[in-house]
Amino acid sequence: MDNNYNEIDKSYVWHPLFQHQRLEETDLMVFKSAHGTTVVDEDGREYLDAYSALWNVNVGYGRKEIADAVYAQIQELPYYPHSQINVPATELAEQLAECLPGDLNHVYFCNSGSEANETAIKIARQYGRQTYPSENRYKIISRYRGYHGFTYGAMSATGQVRRKKAFEPLVPGFHHASPPYCYRCPLGLDYKSCNLACVDEIERIILSEGVETVIGVIAEPIIGGGGVIVPSDDYFPKLREICDKYGLLLILDEVITGFGRTGKMFACEHWEIQPDIITLAKGLTSGYIPLGACVTSSTVFNTFLGEPDENKEFAQVCTYGGHPVACAAGVANLKILQEERLWENAEKIGTYLLEKLKTLETLPNVGEVRGKGLMLAVEFINTDKTQLSTSDTNKIVGQLREKGLIVGKIGHAVDEPENIIYIAPPLILTETEAELIFNTLSEVLIQYNF
Ligand SMILES: Cc1ncc(COP(=O)(O)O)c(C=O)c1O
Missing domain, CATH: 3.90.1150.10 (Aspartate Aminotransferase, domain 1)
Structure with a gap:
C-alpha cells in the first residue's frame, strides 16, 4: 500500500x-x-x-560494520545502567582517552550534544564549589552566535537570541562576549590591528563579574550553526592563557568539530591547546545511534574524589548514559574513522x-x-x-x-x-x-x- x-x-x-x-x-x-x-x-x-x-x-551512510556491531550488542546485552560496567562503554572510553589530546581521560556518557554540555556546565559548577570552597564560582562565559544545545543550561550558554527568547528567563550566571567574526566584527575592528579585542572582552567580563564568581568559559572551536566562524590562529591560545591566569576551566564544545570534521581528529589540535573539558556527540557515532560524552582532564576528575560522606561525587545520573548499544556503535564508528x-x-x-x-x-x-x-x-x-x-x-x-x-x-x-x-x-x-x-x-x- x-x-x-x-x-x-x-x-x-x-x-x-x-x-x-x-x-x-x-x-x-x-x-x-x-x-x-x-x-x-x-x-x-x-x-x-x-x-x-x-x-x-x-x-557516511550505509556502514555495515556499525549496523553489525549494533545488532550483535542488542543480542548480547541490550542495556544495563552505567552504575556498573558494560564492555562497549569501557572500550569506547579507553579509545577516546587515547585519541583525545593531553590528559582528557575521564568520560561521562550521555545521549546528545545538549546533554554533554549540560553535563560540562554542571561538572564545572560542582568543580568550582569543591576547588574554591571559600569563593562562589559558578558563572560561565560564552560567545554570542555560539550554540550549545536546547536544554536550559546549554541554552543559557547559547548566544543565539532566536533559540532563547521564547523561553526566558534562563539559568542565571551566563555571560556572553563577542564572537571572533572577523568578516563582520561586532566590535567594528580589523584583524590584526584589533589585537584580539574579542578575547580581551572575555577577560573584561571575568574582571567585571569578579574572578571569584566565575568558573569557566565554554566555546565551540569553530562556531557552527551560528555561521561557521573560524577564529584566527592566535584566538584560542590567548583564551587558554586567560583561563589559566584566573583559574578557570576551558570547556570546548566539539559536538560538531570533533571526529575529523575540521581536518584534525579534534579541532583544538589546530592550535595545540588542551581544554579542561571537551564535549562530544554527532560524529561520535556518526549519527547512527544517539550518544554524547563529556570528557574531563584528570585534574578536574580528581577534585571529585573523596570519602563517601564528603559528597564529592558528581551528582548526576542519566538512565541511557553509557548505553551499550550506542557505545558499540561508537567503537565501530571510531574504528572506521581511524582505519580510513x-x-x-x-x-x-x-x-x-x-x-x-x-x-x-x-x-x-x-x-x-x-x-x-x-x-x-x-x-x-x-x-x-x-x-x-x-x-x-x-x-x-x-x-x-x-x-x-x-x-x-x-x-x-x-x-x-x-x-x-x-x-x-x-x-x-x-x-x-x-x-x-x-x-x-x-x-x-x-x-x-x-
Ligand atoms: C556545537 C553544538 N553543541 C551542541 C549541540 C546540541 O546537540 P544536540 O542537538 O545533539 O543536543 C549542537 C547541535 O547542533 C551543536 O551544534
Whole structure:
C-alpha cells in the first residue's frame, strides 16, 4: 500500500524549528534510504548530502560494520545502567582517552550534544564549589552566535537570541562576549590591528563579574550553526592563557568539530591547546545511534574524589548514559574513522573545495567563503555587503536541491537575515564529489538573478 506520509505526518508529528502552517503550501521531503554521501527520497531520487544530515554522518551512510556491531550488542546485552560496567562503554572510553589530546581521560556518557554540555556546565559548577570552597564560582562565559544545545543550561550558554527568547528567563550566571567574526566584527575592528579585542572582552567580563564568581568559559572551536566562524590562529591560545591566569576551566564544545570534521581528529589540535573539558556527540557515532560524552582532564576528575560522606561525587545520573548499544556503535564508528584516517581526507578534500569555492567570492552576491576541513560556509551579500535576504538565500538552497544537492543553512539563530549556507559533507567525500558541489553551486549562483 502506498502511504502519503506527508498527510499522516501533518496530522501527528511536531517538527523542530518548523512553522507547521507552511505545510499548507509545501511538503517536507520523505527520506527512505542512504549510502555513502547520498540520500534517497521516497521517489528514488538521489541527492548528494553536503550537510552530513546535521553535520554528523562523518563516516557516511550505509556502514555495515556499525549496523553489525549494533545488532550483535542488542543480542548480547541490550542495556544495563552505567552504575556498573558494560564492555562497549569501557572500550569506547579507553579509545577516546587515547585519541583525545593531553590528559582528557575521564568520560561521562550521555545521549546528545545538549546533554554533554549540560553535563560540562554542571561538572564545572560542582568543580568550582569543591576547588574554591571559600569563593562562589559558578558563572560561565560564552560567545554570542555560539550554540550549545536546547536544554536550559546549554541554552543559557547559547548566544543565539532566536533559540532563547521564547523561553526566558534562563539559568542565571551566563555571560556572553563577542564572537571572533572577523568578516563582520561586532566590535567594528580589523584583524590584526584589533589585537584580539574579542578575547580581551572575555577577560573584561571575568574582571567585571569578579574572578571569584566565575568558573569557566565554554566555546565551540569553530562556531557552527551560528555561521561557521573560524577564529584566527592566535584566538584560542590567548583564551587558554586567560583561563589559566584566573583559574578557570576551558570547556570546548566539539559536538560538531570533533571526529575529523575540521581536518584534525579534534579541532583544538589546530592550535595545540588542551581544554579542561571537551564535549562530544554527532560524529561520535556518526549519527547512527544517539550518544554524547563529556570528557574531563584528570585534574578536574580528581577534585571529585573523596570519602563517601564528603559528597564529592558528581551528582548526576542519566538512565541511557553509557548505553551499550550506542557505545558499540561508537567503537565501530571510531574504528572506521581511524582505519580510513578520515580527518586527513577532510583536510585534503576540504582544502581543495575551499580553494575552489573561494573563487566564487568574485561574484557580486558572494561575501565570504570560509571554513576548515569539511566544515565550510558561504555567506551571501547584496552589493553593499549587507546580508542577502532570507528569502533569496532560501531560493538558492531550493535551486541547489532541485539540482540534487543538499546544503545546510543558518536558521533560527540570530535576528538577522539568514544568509549563510553550510557545506559539511561526510568525510569520505571524493574529489569528484567536491567538484560536483562546486559546479552545482557556481551554476546556481551564476544563473540565479537576485
Ligand atoms: C556545537 C553544538 N553543541 C551542541 C549541540 C546540541 O546537540 P544536540 O542537538 O545533539 O543536543 C549542537 C547541535 O547542533 C551543536 O551544534
